Amino acid sequence: MVLAELKNISKDFGGITALKEIDMVVRQGGIHGLIGPNGAGKTTLFNIISGNYDATGGDLLFEGNSILKLRNDERVGLGIVRTFQNIRLFPSFSVLDHVKMGFHRRASANWLSSILWLNNTKKEESWIEEESRHLLKKVGLESFAQQQAKNLSYGNQRRLEIARALAAKPKLLLLDEPAAGLNESEVRTLLEQIREIHAEGITIILVEHDMNLVMEVSDQITVLSHGQKIAEGSANEIRNNPIVIREYLGTGKIEC
Amino acid sequence: MLTQQIINGLTLGSLYALLAVGFSLICGILNMITFSHGEIFMIGAFSGLYTIIALGGNLPLGLAAAVVVSAAAGILTERIAFRPFRNESPLSPALITIGLSISLQAGILLLFGADTKPFPYNVSAHKFILGNTVISGIEVFVIGISILLMIMLHLFIHYTRWGLALRATSQRIEAADIMGISTNRIIAIAFCTASLLAGIDGLLAGAYYSAFYPRMGVAISLKALAGATFGGIGSIQGAMAGALSLGVIESLAAGYISASYRDVIAFTILIFVLLIKPSGLLGQMREEKV
Numbered sequence: 001m002v003l004a005e006l007k008n009i010s011k012d013f014g015g016i017t018a019l020k021e022i023d024m025v026v027r028q029g030g031i032h033g034l035i036g037p038n039g040a041g042k043t044t045l046f047n048i049i050s051g052n053y054d055a056t057g058g059d060l061l062f063e064g065n066s067i068l069k070l071r072n073d074e075r076v077g078l079g080i081v082r083t084f085q086n087i088r089l090f091p092s093f094s095v096l097d098h099v100k101m102g103f104h105r106r107a108s109a110n111w112l113s114s115i116l117w118l119n120n121t122k123k124e125e126s127w128i129e130e131e132s133r134h135l136l137k138k139v140g141l142e143s144f145a146q147q148q149a150k151n152l153s154y155g156n157q158r159r160l161e162i163a164r165a166l167a168a169k170p171k172l173l174l175l176d177e178p179a180a181g182l183n184e185s186e187v188r189t190l191l192e193q194i195r196e197i198h199a200e201g202i203t204i205i206l207v208e209h210d211m212n213l214v215m216e217v218s219d220q221i222t223v224l225s226h227g228q229k230i231a232e233g234s235a236n237e238i239r240n241n242p243i244v245i246r247e248y249l250g251t252g253k254i255e256c
Numbered sequence: 257m258l259t260q261q262i263i264n265g266l267t268l269g270s271l272y273a274l275l276a277v278g279f280s281l282i283c284g285i286l287n288m289i290t291f292s293h294g295e296i297f298m299i300g301a302f303s304g305l306y307t308i309i310a311l312g313g314n315l316p317l318g319l320a321a322a323v324v325v326s327a328a329a330g331i332l333t334e335r336i337a338f339r340p341f342r343n344e345s346p347l348s349p350a351l352i353t354i355g356l357s358i359s360l361q362a363g364i365l366l367l368f369g370a371d372t373k374p375f376p377y378n379v380s381a382h383k384f385i386l387g388n389t390v391i392s393g394i395e396v397f398v399i400g401i402s403i404l405l406m407i408m409l410h411l412f413i414h415y416t417r418w419g420l421a422l423r424a425t426s427q428r429i430e431a432a433d434i435m436g437i438s439t440n441r442i443i444a445i446a447f448c449t450a451s452l453l454a455g456i457d458g459l460l461a462g463a464y465y466s467a468f469y470p471r472m473g474v475a476i477s478l479k480a481l482a483g484a485t486f487g488g489i490g491s492i493q494g495a496m497a498g499a500l501s502l503g504v505i506e507s508l509a510a511g512y513i514s515a516s517y518r519d520v521i522a523f524t525i526l527i528f529v530l531l532i533k534p535s536g537l538l539g540q541m542r543e544e545k546v
Binding site: 125 | 412
């Protein structure tokens with residue numbers, strides 16, 4: 001079953017083509033790897049899916065509906081959640097607050113009843129608190145709950161980023177280079193986490209430079225180069241694809 | 257005498273505070289100042305007054321009318337004066353709200369005339385006498401309502417998901433929407449909250465002074481803005497503290513030094529504090545806001 005579909009997506013930046021007529025099908029329940037050399041357009045594609053950029057042309061379907069006109073936050077509401085290569089932290093917020101923020105879209109009490117603490121406001125707030133602590137525990141950050149997020153180590157900030165994204169209950173999780181800057185053992189933990197998230201039925205799109213990681217977890221891989229899709233297939237197909245080898249792996253480096 | 261002046265000062269300060277937190281909410285999120293907040297206060301006061309007169313003295317419905325009309329005016333202000341200029345010079349909203357404030361004053365002047373309207377009920381009838389201090393019922397009412405609203409605002413901002421979203425938007429507006437927060441909605445909520453507090457404040461002030469007139473919001477909103485700056489604009493607690501201290505300082509200056517120099521003395525103290533601590537009493541330099 002198809003969860004998301006990119007049709008002919010193009011993106012120009014003032015005459016410079018960043019993406020050219022990309023077609024891509026993201027299957028429900030899969031892990032879709034997105035690779036390519038620097039400047040291939042991977043992050044641009046992510047930004048178009050999450051709503052940070054408008055596409056210049058083409059269409060983007062999520063669960064069968066076009067979502068190109070929806071704002072960032074509306075896409076989060078639909079279940080499209082992303083993490084960032086450079087973590088977006090809120091300077092004075094605690095670790096717990098960051099996770100709680102992810103729940104914003106999932107609660108139902110409107111702001112007026114929240115001011116007056118009517119209906120289920122109190123119940124909902126304690127539900128958010130409880131679930132947030134639960135998520136922190138899951139990523140191993142429960143002992144840091146009250147600390148300021150900016151004081152966390154780099155590896156822990158990345159974990160927080162994932163907990164925050166999970167709080168929004170994604171259907172489609174976009175992971176933007178989650179392994180960047182992590183050491184080997186941290187990458188292994190990350191791999192476990194990605195598998196766990198996947199096991200919960202969450203579809204993942206993964207942009208990553210760590211080729212081993214991508215090859216290991218992805219069941220479908222799309223290769224971009226200079227804004228164009230040059231190949232698509234399983235890890236094995238990509239490894240043996242002559243165009244990929246020539247254009248990309250053939251540069252001598254597996255990790256680009 | 258001292259307690260009397262402090263009670264008067266707290267009443268005055270409570271009236272400033274309800275406007276000051278509004279300035280702080282808006283400035284905390286947008287880093288822009290609205291200059292028509294005093295007129296939102298004024299139209300809240302008028303709609304409250306005329307509802308009370310029309311319904312033969314129904315105070316709760318008067319307050320409700322003040323809330324509804326001022327909240328609507330606040331949302332409208334955001335739409336026409338702030339949203340189109342979100343990423344542009346903060347001078348545009350400043351100019352537009354100055355224009356808006358003049359138009360609103362003129363509109364009310366045309367509709368209801370220039371004469372000062374009294375509050376139709378004697379609100380000072382109930383008095384509490386403690387030694388040589390006299391506290392009137394309206395003072396208790398003003399201070400009580402103001403404290404109640406402040407507590408509600410505090411709980412809202414620090415203990416609900418909406419408050420969290422408000423704080424997130426004020427810290428990093430460009431990152432908040434990626435968290436699923438509709439920043440347009442949050443900004444509208446900030447204006448709505450700030451404005452409904454101003455509307456309630458308008459009715460309270462009108463009843464307290466028994467005076468409703470088109471320019472009733474001009475001086476008090478400037479004082480409230482000064483109070484918010486004094487306490488640390490952008491911080492809600494700072495705005496409350498600043499507004500209350502300004503009220504008490506003014507009142508003490510009037511009682512002990514000279515009634516006609518009260519503003520001069522209050523503002524002199526304010527300027528000195530800001531010279532020593534430019535971020536205000538409780539303000540931190542551009543960190544936690546709201």
